[in-house]
Amino acid sequence: MAVVISSSMVLSALPFPLNNARIGYIDYCRSGTVTPSTEAVGFEADATQNRFTYDLYKPTALPATLTYDLGSETIFNYIGIAAHTLGSSLTTVVAEYSTDNVTYTSLNVDSLPANDRAIMLLFDDVAARYMRLTFTGATIPSIGVVYCGVTLDMYRPFYGGHTPGVLSRETTIKPNKSVGGQWLGRSVIRQGLSAQYNWKNTPISWYEANVDPFSKSAIEDPFFIAWNPLQFPTHVLYAWTSEDIKPTLSGTRDLCEFGFSVEGIE
Numbered sequence: 001m002a003v004v005i006s007s008s009m010v011l012s013a014l015p016f017p018l019n020n021a022r023i024g025y026i027d028y029c030r031s032g033t034v035t036p037s038t039e040a041v042g043f044e045a046d047a048t049q050n051r052f053t054y055d056l057y058k059p060t061a062l063p064a065t066l067t068y069d070l071g072s073e074t075i076f077n078y079i080g081i082a083a084h085t086l087g088s089s090l091t092t093v094v095a096e097y098s099t100d101n102v103t104y105t106s107l108n109v110d111s112l113p114a115n116d117r118a119i120m121l122l123f124d125d126v127a128a129r130y131m132r133l134t135f136t137g138a139t140i141p142s143i144g145v146v147y148c149g150v151t152l153d154m155y156r157p158f159y160g161g162h163t164p165g166v167l168s169r170e171t172t173i174k175p176n177k178s179v180g181g182q183w184l185g186r187s188v189i190r191q192g193l194s195a196q197y198n199w200k201n202t203p204i205s206w207y208e209a210n211v212d213p214f215s216k217s218a219i220e221d222p223f224f225i226a227w228n229p230l231q232f233p234t235h236v237l238y239a240w241t242s243e244d245i246k247p248t249l250s251g252t253r254d255l256c257e258f259g260f261s262v263e264g265i266e
Helices: 045-049 204-217
Strands: 002-005 022-024 034-035 066-082 092-098 119-136 146-150 169-177 184-204 223-226 234-241 253-264
Touching: 022 066, 022 119, 034 045, 045 146, 066 223, 119 223, 184 204, 204 253
Parallel strands: 002 119
Antiparallel strands: 022 223, 034 066, 066 119, 066 146, 092 119, 169 184, 184 253, 223 234, 234 253
16 A cells, blocks of 8 residues: 655645645546446456446556546546555556547656555546556556545544544454364454544634535445655555445534544555
């Protein structure tokens, strides 16, 4: 898993510092069209446009490209990739954008993931109609989910007490014993990651304008979340909530607090 921050990023240009959590739930890839350089039978490129982590795209040869036509010139500042094997296949991903699908400009966020966890590529806002991913390596990878959009940058950072989701495994285990009580091993029924996110002292007006649209989207769709891209750039989850997100007024001026629990894939 990795968060890659453009080397050209100017921190002062961002709405909030990079140690504030960034959530990628807005996705323009879903409503656009995708064109692959090649695709294996049963592993078509449009699998990357849905939310399902079991539906995968595979090219037949490398280098391979996925080109997303977003439909019109669109502003975006992140790309999310999940349910992939880029790390284990030692595949490098390069991201580019274009206004005409002819001349492409690098986003300077080339990544060789260390493992197969979720990736968020973060960069300055760009305005383009086309976004292209190029994959290079020796072993053909699989990719399940690709998002491209604008991040929700949280109003305040986390302080002490947060447990990183990438280190919080959620495993359901069934021990196996013989009739005589002998240990026969155990079965893993299901496994994944879990995390809890909480924010305090957020203006309720800011919550309503920024977080409430996300809370509506989270009812149905998973999202990418990097809880502290500056200090913990590899701590990213592709996750989903199990309950509604609601604010509670703190009684201090117009401030509120809110939070949510998520489950995610390993």
